[in-house]
Amino acid sequence: MSYSFQFRDVFAAWDFLLDGLILTLELSLVTMAVGLVIGMAGAAARVYGPKPIARAVAVYVEAIRNTPLIVQLFLIFFGLPSAGVKLDADTAAMVALSINLGAYTIEIVRAGLEAIPKSQIEAGQSLGLSPVQIFRYVIIFPALRLMFPSLASQFVLMMLATSVVSQISAQDLFQAASIIQSRTFRDFEVYAVVAGVYLALALLFRLLFAGLYTLIFARRAR
């Protein structure tokens, strides 16, 4: 039995894929932004905050990092309505992804903050810098430089992981693929094409982050 590959049906549904792609991009960008805010605030609370708050942040981080994203997503989308909180698929996806990425970002930012030697901070103090200046010039800038590569790869992985939102039938790129598949039965072709689109997105994001890194850090290096 021979099989002839037919990509025509897949490309004929390009507007469908485009809609999905847009939601995937939206989800990724919102998640990265919110995740970064949660990560910064959480890491600051974890490192400099009072003990009970630092502990609470640690519990959040461990709870999220040791359970699968898809279960968190199901808990929020299918579970929360019984507690009276009803979210539509897109919102539930955004909430779950942000909560998830936030926990990973906290760990990365914390590691970056803790990697700044105490002697650096003391040197800043002895130069008469104010706490704000020390935070800005001595801690956050070098720390950001240290954590940037890990953050970038975590963000790219998160962009790929947004594909699980298709499982609560949010209309993202992967869900678009499933719908095209059920209409055309071109299983292999549609998933191959979509995998290619994800790959292109991943490379694009990496390139973007690499450019951002040079833009921010290269000139002021050393």
Place this chain on the structure above:
Amino acid sequence: MIREFNVNDVLYLVAAMRWTLALTAIAFAGGGLVGLLVALLRVSSLPPLRWIGTIYVLAVQGTPLLAWLFVFFFGLSIVGIEVSPWIAAAASYSIYAGAFLGEIWRGALQAIPKQQWEAGSSLGLSFGQQLRYIIVPQATRLAIPPTVGFLVQLIKNTSLAAVIGFVELTREGQLTTATTFRPFTVYLTVAALYFLLCFPLTQASRRLERRFHGAR
């Protein structure tokens, strides 16, 4: 028929953990083999081999695991073979884990100073012998903590196999939800069970890292 969520359901979920563990074991074994190959390709002295390794890692780390699962499960039927969820999952996870383990192990291999290789070759050891007697024993120490850390990722990612109908912990949770209609309790239980599997490993990874780091 809707019934209550009771102790039996919890026991069923606990029992389903064995398939999560089995899948993790298969993925780790398959991924380990692929990963070893990828790591060796990536440190090879022949550029074309290095490129193959690089492209493999780039491609796998740039595509969602879900896409691999779907390609293998739905896509392979076009070649005329009916693929079971087991085979689709085993193949997808080996490919996926291979890329990540390969990168971890390459990092460990490259962290060993070049002089160690040179010392080996000046003693007349072949490439294989240098790897076996000099590089790998040292690199293993470096590789263990991140490998254990990746195991946690792997356990969590086996949950994605649920979407192709592989009955492990998450799928069992979906099935239990369908009969008891208690999604919140069920998924919370499922999450707790994953936590019980993963948290000790996370802690172990951290402890190992501290120990090996301190010893250097």
